[in-house]
Amino acid sequence: MENITCACGHSNPYGTKLCEKCGRPLTEEEKQNKVVDMRYDGTAIRSKTYNKSIIDKIWNFFSSVKVGISLIIITLVTASLGTLLPQEMYVNAPDAVKPAYYEKVYGWFGKFYNNLGLSDLYSSWWFQIIVGMLGVSIIIASLDRGIPLYKSLKNQRVKRHESFMKRQRIVAEGQVTASPDEVLDKVEKKMKEMKYNVRRDGSALLAERGRFSRFGPYINHVGLILFLAGVMLRLVPGFYVDESIVVREGETRAITGMDGYFIENRDFILETHNNTPQGEQLKQGVNVVAKNFQTDITLYKQPEGAIAGDTSNLEKVKDYSIRVNHPLKEKGFALYQMGYRLDELKQMNFALKNKETGQSLGEVGIDLTNPEKEYDLGNGISIKLLVYTPDFSGFDNGAPQTASSAPNNPAFLFKMITPQTPEGETSFVEIQNTIEPLGYNQYEMKFAGIETRDSTTITIRKDRTIPILFVGGIIFMIGVAIGSYWNHRRLWLQVEPDGRVVMAAHVNKNMFSMKKDLDAVTEYAGLPQYTDQLDTIAEDEENASNGNKEEKGDNTL
Structure with missing residues (x-):
């Protein structure tokens, strides 16, 4: 598309509405406007x-x-x-x-x-x-x-064509008795006192203040872009981690998100306030308020070159007590104490007994976290653990199901082998219930006791996007402040040798501030009184509307 050449000879890019040099309107639409659109000049x-x-x-x-x-x-x-x-x-x-x-x-x-x-x-x-x-x-x-x-x-010019000046919202035209240089000197002095930047080109003057305020919305955009970038970076591995692990007392677990790091729960401590009124017996879970709960841990790290998950040669990093609002911090990660569970099942003990005589053939202790597949009691007696469901929730097509990996309601499918039953007997055992799916058994797994331990929930967090989100938010608020509390004011003044003055002014918002400055400089330099063309246009439209109403009334009469 070809450039648009103005009457002044300046070549403007295609799509320009006002000549970049003199300000003449270049399109028919702009030529018909009484007040030009100055959003992008x-x-x-x-x-x-x-x-x-x-x-x-x-x-x-x-x-x-x-x-x-x-x-x-x-x-x-x-x-x-x-x-x-x-x-x-x-x-x-x-x-x-x-x-x-x-x-x-x-x-x-x-x-x-x-x-x-x-x-x-x-x-x-x-x-x-x-x-x-x-x-x-x-x-x-x-x-x-x-x-x-x-x-x-x-690249805005100081000198502008009269058609540009007269199409501004604030315009003034008249004669002055003082010399052109004297008028321009007074205007320059007064505008500089009001913190305007003043440029002169012969008999023309441009005073400008607050240009930076025009870029407030774009500063907002920069802040928003940074904020959105921070949000999206949370999906990039290494930028954002928010994971939780349950670590039981005496257990060592790999820390999710922290490659090569392990945590050992040495001890869980719960301190409570006793809010029980005097004379009343303290009941479990009633009137008990936690004063402090913490996990005493040891943090380990694998040596370089170790196989993932190998815990044989862990290097101790530090001992620490993780408490609420007192996380362990390491390599940009923070480990928070988020929850706990008291008296979680650790081990269930069973005795293999003859149902008729009650004779015990031995006991087995089943670790509910990592049970063995077979337990040898000697003398040709063994127990095979065919199925283990930590949180038994029922059967699905005859197969036992678990609701979670926590040992909340453990159930077991045993195969009991003795010299009298070399083929083995099958028994499904859950708390307070035993099922013999293949018929009557000679032997049974009799519950003999439990061992419990406390467990704690540790949350692992790492957020490298926080500085990005913070900077984006600050930049956004700076843009809001700039766009809200500052404005861009401009005054064009041209004085002819014969004393004729043409003045125009523009402000992107808060016209009251511009008029206040114009009143001061007009009085000081003796400039002609300005007019607000939007007020004039509104009055003309109102008069035209009233005239039409009167004309209709006359026709009716």
Whole structure:
């Protein structure tokens, strides 16, 4: 597309509305306007100029303010849907049973919510696409308008054509008795006193203040882009970790998210306030308030080159007591004390007995965290553990099911082998219940006692995106402040040798501040009184409307 050559001889890019040099209107639309549109000083905006290629159409789509606002609304609405029910990351259950958890706890709505993928909303691909489209919209809209605005303000001329001056909102025209240099000197002095930057070109003057305020919205955009980048970086491995592990007393576990690090729970300590009134007996779980609960741990690290999961040659890093609001910090990670469980089942003891005589053939102790497959009692007597369900929840097609990996309701399928029953007898044993699926057994596994221990829940967190989110938020607020509390004021003044003065002024907002400065400089330099063309236009439209009403009334009479 060809450039547009103005009457002054300056060649302007295609799509320019006001000549970059003299300010003459270049389009028929601008020539008909009594007050010119000064949002971008008449420069060419790509989205309003080109619309032929596929790149132009994509650019124009994302640069649209309507599209940007729509994406913001869609993002806010979809993000709010993720708060209706807890997200999967906060559900303390194995991944395999999380869908059943939503249905069990929240009914049909929970099942529907999970099936729609809302239970893992913020990590879903479609939500990230929406956030990405919003970021692209902000970037393209900023480039589309910010760059032309910056160029137009940087290259603006002091001298402007009268057609440009007379199409500003604030205009003044008249005669002065003083010499042109004296008038310009007074105006320059007064405007500098009011903190304006003043430039002169012969008999013309341009006073400008607060240009930076025009870039407040674009500073907002930079802050938003950084904030969105921080949000999306949480999906990149190494930037954000929020995991939880349950560590039982005496247990050493790998720390999720911290490769090569292990934690040993040496002891769990619970201190309580006794709020029981005097004379009343303290009951379990009643009137008991935790004063402090902490986990005494030892942090280990694998040596370099060790196989993942190998705990044979761990190197001790430190001992620490993790308490509420006193996390262990290591290599950018923070380990928080988040919860605990008292008297969790550790081991169940069973005695193999003859059902008729009651004779005991020996006892076995089954570690509920890591049970063995077979227990040898000697003399040809052994117990095989065929199936172990830590949290027995019933049968599905004859197979026992577990609701979780925690030993809340352990159940066992034993095969008991003795010299009298070399083929073995099968028995399914759960708490207070024994099932003999293959018929009557001669022997049984009789409950003989339990061992318990405390467990603690440790949350591992690492967030490298916080500085990015913080900086983005600060930049956004700076942009809001700049766009809200400052404005861009400009005054053009041209004095002819015969004393004729043409003056124009523009402000992007808060016209009262501009008029206040104009009143001061007009009085000081003896300039002609200015007029607000928007007020004049409004009066003309009101008079025309009243005239039409009177004319209709005369016709009626």
